[in-house]
Amino acid sequence: MRYNFNGKTIVIPDAELNKLMSSLDILQDEAIDLWLCDNGYDEDEEQEKLDEKASKVKILKEIDKKSSKKERKPVVRVVSDEKKALFNEISGFLKRIYGINTEILTENKLISVKIGDKTFKIDVIEQRKPKK
Numbered sequence: 001m002r003y004n005f006n007g008k009t010i011v012i013p014d015a016e017l018n019k020l021m022s023s024l025d026i027l028q029d030e031a032i033d034l035w036l037c038d039n040g041y042d043e044d045e046e047q048e049k050l051d052e053k054a055s056k057v058k059i060l061k062e063i064d065k066k067s068s069k070k071e072r073k074p075v076v077r078v079v080s081d082e083k084k085a086l087f088n089e090i091s092g093f094l095k096r097i098y099g100i101n102t103e104i105l106t107e108n109k110l111i112s113v114k115i116g117d118k119t120f121k122i123d124v125i126e127q128r129k130p131k132k
Helices: 016-022 028-039 047-068 079-102
Strands: 001-006 007-013 102-108 109-114 116-121
Touching: 001 028, 016 028, 079 102, 079 109
Parallel strands: none
Antiparallel strands: 001 007, 102 109, 109 116
């Protein structure tokens, strides 16, 4: 439907007007006014008061969310005995061969070895069994 509002032609979908009229049991003129207010073409005092109240409540909710953050539980990493043994064997071997140029960056995970002017990192990763 085309509606002339303050010299502007506004296209209002008929489906929305019909839905407003049937659900609220109002006349077509009232539905048009309601649609114009809802879509920002017209202003309604009652709607402005409700918008002010809603905007204040929204601010209070955001403040409450920031202050009530839950602390996360610390992550417990379980390392298998096989991975520990493998890591110790690899790091022991590299220390025997390269000596002082070997460094453990992360226990049971990451080793750094410097050979000449190049640095290598060895990452020991245990893969999980595939899920069935």
